Amino acid sequence: MPHFYLEYSDNIKNETNISDLLQKLNDVFLSHHHIIPAGGLKMRAMEFSEYVIADGKADDAFVHATLKLAKGRTEEDKKALCEDLFETMETHFDELLQKRYIGLSMEFYEFATPTYKKSNIHTRFK
Template sequence: MPHFIVEYTDNIKNDANIPLLLEKVNHILISKAPLFPVGGIRSRGIELKDYYIADGKEDDAFVHATLKIGAGRSEEAKNETCEEIFNAIKDHFAELYGKRYLALSMELFEFSEAGTYKQNNIHKRFKK
């Protein structure tokens, strides 16, 4: 953990540069180590083809991000991380936001370790 998931409407695919956004978010999360173990960071984009926004009369678009983390971090650390990531999202989409109707949102999802199952040998690379 953490996992960063960004859902975006397909009508902005050509302008959104989602791979760059994922890279930016990973750099933010890496900068927080050891708060978030580098070997556990996962970021992914999900292009949405089926959606309906507001009254459906405009070519509206949205980007919704979710940051999933395990429990145990302070409120201050969670707030600081989320603010930094959401500011990066707003900055990343600033030009597009100025050109079209676009909703940006982000949520934090924190869960306990109970009920999660993991196997990850990537951590070994970062334990030096």
């Protein structure tokens, strides 16, 4: 049931391919197939047009990712997944980081309470 949210400022939409980044990140998740069920993976990107970054006086940009997972993975597996995801983000934005000011960040949440879900997508992968 991994949920991955990618938020970004609209001032970079013409300088990068967010759909391409989502596919690259999806590939990272799938490479961790021993802890990530393909049928439960949900990824989405959200563009923001209203924001203030730093002092608000420059054309700064941001990309922030949030990963939410259910419990049940080892600390080592969670760390490896997060590092691979963030490295993929860094690599994707490397050229843009050379040309403009941009903040990249990612946070990880592990659900502490029970989750309620129903999906028949998993059956496609059995």
